[in-house]
Amino acid sequence: MSPIEREYHELLKSRSLIPSQPRRGQQELRAFIRTLNEKERRYAHAEISRLRRRSYRVPGLLDIAVTQIRNTLRSSGIDLNTSVHVGEYPHAEFNARALATDSGVLILINTGLSTLLDRVGLALGASTRFFTRDDKGGVLVDNSEGDVDHCRVSSTAMFAESVVAYLSAGRVPLPPRANIPIGDHLAIAASIATSALKFSIAHEFGHVLAGHVHESSRHNRISGWGEASLHREYEADELALMLLMRESAVESHERQGMAIAGPFVFMAVDHLMKGVQQELFDLPLELITGTHPPSIARAAALRELVKELSHPSLLQLAESFSSWISSQSGSVVQVAQRRLEFT
Amino acid sequence: MRVAAVSLQCFHCVSYQTVNSDRQLREYIESISGSECPLCGIDCATYTVFADAKPKSVDDGGIWKTDNSSFLFASLGSETPSFPRSKSKSAAHLRAQLQHDSAMRDRDVCQSLTNQVRAKIALETGVSAQSGGQISAARHAFEVCAATTGSESYHAAFHLGELAEKEGDRNQSARWYREAAKTSEAKLRAAATLYLGISLSAVGDLRGASVAYERCVKCGEDPLQSMAATRLGHAYRSQNRIKRARKAYRLALSLGDKSAAFDLGGLEWSTGHRDRARSLWEIALECSDPEIVSRSAFNLGRFWEQQGVLRKARSYFHAALRSSDERLVAEARARLGARED
Numbered sequence A: 001m002s003p004i005e006r007e008y009h010e011l012l013k014s015r016s017l018i019p020s021q022p023r024r025g026q027q028e029l030r031a032f033i034r035t036l037n038e039k040e041r042r043y044a045h046a047e048i049s050r051l052r053r054r055s056y057r058v059p060g061l062l063d064i065a066v067t068q069i070r071n072t073l074r075s076s077g078i079d080l081n082t083s084v085h086v087g088e089y090p091h092a093e094f095n096a097r098a099l100a101t102d103s104g105v106l107i108l109i110n111t112g113l114s115t116l117l118d119r120v121g122l123a124l125g126a127s128t129r130f131f132t133r134d135d136k137g138g139v140l141v142d143n144s145e146g147d148v149d150h151c152r153v154s155s156t157a158m159f160a161e162s163v164v165a166y167l168s169a170g171r172v173p174l175p176p177r178a179n180i181p182i183g184d185h186l187a188i189a190a191s192i193a194t195s196a197l198k199f200s201i202a203h204e205f206g207h208v209l210a211g212h213v214h215e216s217s218r219h220n221r222i223s224g225w226g227e228a229s230l231h232r233e234y235e236a237d238e239l240a241l242m243l244l245m246r247e248s249a250v251e252s253h254e255r256q257g258m259a260i261a262g263p264f265v266f267m268a269v270d271h272l273m274k275g276v277q278q279e280l281f282d283l284p285l286e287l288i289t290g291t292h293p294p295s296i297a298r299a300a301a302l303r304e305l306v307k308e309l310s311h312p313s314l315l316q317l318a319e320s321f322s323s324w325i326s327s328q329s330g331s332v333v334q335v336a337q338r339r340l341e342f343t
Numbered sequence B: 001m002r003v004a005a006v007s008l009q010c011f012h013c014v015s016y017q018t019v020n021s022d023r024q025l026r027e028y029i030e031s032i033s034g035s036e037c038p039l040c041g042i043d044c045a046t047y048t049v050f051a052d053a054k055p056k057s058v059d060d061g062g063i064w065k066t067d068n069s070s071f072l073f074a075s076l077g078s079e080t081p082s083f084p085r086s087k088s089k090s091a092a093h094l095r096a097q098l099q100h101d102s103a104m105r106d107r108d109v110c111q112s113l114t115n116q117v118r119a120k121i122a123l124e125t126g127v128s129a130q131s132g133g134q135i136s137a138a139r140h141a142f143e144v145c146a147a148t149t150g151s152e153s154y155h156a157a158f159h160l161g162e163l164a165e166k167e168g169d170r171n172q173s174a175r176w177y178r179e180a181a182k183t184s185e186a187k188l189r190a191a192a193t194l195y196l197g198i199s200l201s202a203v204g205d206l207r208g209a210s211v212a213y214e215r216c217v218k219c220g221e222d223p224l225q226s227m228a229a230t231r232l233g234h235a236y237r238s239q240n241r242i243k244r245a246r247k248a249y250r251l252a253l254s255l256g257d258k259s260a261a262f263d264l265g266g267l268e269w270s271t272g273h274r275d276r277a278r279s280l281w282e283i284a285l286e287c288s289d290p291e292i293v294s295r296s297a298f299n300l301g302r303f304w305e306q307q308g309v310l311r312k313a314r315s316y317f318h319a320a321l322r323s324s325d326e327r328l329v330a331e332a333r334a335r336l337g338a339r340e341d
Helices: A004-012 A026-034 A038-043 A047-052 A063-077 A113-127 A144-167 A186-211 A232-246 A251-280 A297-311 A312-326 A331-342 B022-033 B089-131 B134-144 B151-166 B170-180 B186-201 B207-217 B224-238 B242-254 B259-270 B274-284 B289-307 B310-320 B328-340
Strands: A083-087 A097-100 A106-111 A131-133 A137-143 B002-007 B013-018 B047-051
Touching: A004 A083, A004 A106, A026 A038, A026 A047, A038 A047, A063 A083, A063 A113, A063 A131, A063 A186, A063 A232, A083 A297, A097 A186, A097 B022, A106 A113, A106 A186, A106 B047, A113 A144, A113 A186, A113 A251, A113 A312, A186 A232, A186 A251, A232 A297, A232 B089, A232 B310, A251 A297, A251 A312, A251 A331, A297 A312, A297 B089, A312 B013, B002 B022, B002 B089, B013 B022, B013 B089, B022 B047, B047 B089, B089 B134, B089 B151, B134 B151, B151 B170, B151 B186, B170 B186, B186 B207, B186 B224, B207 B224, B224 B242, B224 B259, B242 B259, B259 B274, B274 B289, B289 B310, B289 B328
Parallel strands: A083 A106
Antiparallel strands: A097 A106, A131 A137, B002 B013, B002 B047
16 A cells, blocks of 8 residues: 555544445456346447456446546656545535645545436436438437336436435435446446546646645645635646546547536536525525636636637537536426425 | 538648537638648638538427537626636646647548548539639649549549640540540440540541540440441541441441441442442431531432433532532532533
């Protein structure tokens, strides 16, 4: 265990917390793979082969996100010049926090965020519909996905319940995970969840790269760095988005769009939750405190950056997904009002 | 819908974008002028835009949301605010890498789109310019197209042959027709080989012309086949290969080119087959070429004159007066005058 990892574990221990465990054990995963039908096995063939090579040890969403960011930094020739460890910690903020210590930097993701983003991804994946065109250029929607249609309804409800569970910091129980069949919808779900979480983590890496972290944080104080600096937050966002874009630079147009959509999904969920809090507690937005600029402003800045560095067409998926999320605010408020009455 | 712009100078795709509304399409079109071609670096002054689908306007409330301004894309006030860019080394490094990646990707996509559409657009532009009398522009477009691979390049080569022929440069026209004749399209191959033969014949390469005409005949495309057979006969006759000439004229006649009967009649007459010659010239009277009709009439007039059937001879000499050949007309008049005397 590296010194910075040790510091993380000591931090958790000091608060009587334990590190989160992987979702599935090896035996369980092997048994799950045996239940897959032929179509599902074919679709997930590459992934199953990868799992086999790793003796069915599955990294969590957080581990995947961190590994991909580190790989991008390495391939881009960027040295962090400090040790960084990423872990979960219940600091109750939607955005991640970066803490300078003697051994390096701890990046702390709020407990429950990766689960929430996983559910968000599932809801978006299930809500996606595929189409082709007929000879006259008309749209033909694929209506053969009966099992996904069923998931679409249940995952929309799961989304609202998951957001309320996150907002209530676990007082409202988390709903069961929607069971989308293995296929393109699940692939979209995984891609979005990973991309959104990566943005949150990469934002903190951005603070490290820009030299912000060691300027103000002190060891064992989870209090950020005093007054929020708008410029620093935009700078960290810029670096984070560039890292995501760099990683997907050689991918197809659609995959790039998916990578870029993650940050906007993250902002959309943040905006949704603040809106719900305003609605529930009748508070002006300024009183719903945070250490970052409003999501609208952050998203606008990122949008300009995408147009500057690449094609505006890459924003299409981001636009679609964030529209869907913002359309769910009414449902989330209803669920929150219902659930919170009984807690 | 993906739209792309092709420069009408270099015929490369200079830019592309995915648009999903009329407004975005307009904005894209307005942004193209003055772009630099990512493949050859020239400035794009004029261009054409093509799309991978027909633009379809979508009703509001349909399954599509175009120009969607969700909260994330609502403008902040009337102007797009400017956000300070990071001045850190890492940011500069990443930005440079991304700009390089983007430029390479754009280049690759533009190259791919160019490969798909360059020949077609260049050919269409050339045809349009040619019909509008803009010969220089037409030539440039056709030359670009002819340098590509694929069926359009042969069509372009044929057009270049036409342009060279109009300018009287038979060597150049032969070169382009020879190129066009490599096509697998039968009709175009037939036309190209026919015109190749005509060009070679004009520069005195009768053997080359014969080969070209024979290739055209083998294409089997009417009426080019019969035209080629007639000209093949002329070529062989000029080379004094009378047997082959006769065979070619017979073929042309069998394919429906009645003008060949005139030349065949001439061959029969020169070998003493007078009656055969007469019947052939009578067939030639039905062809569509008025000059051949006049000449055939003159020959028939000479035939009947020799037979002593003078009324018939006179009527044919009168018909021959319609010829545009002054010498022939003078000859016919003279014979008419002698008769009336």
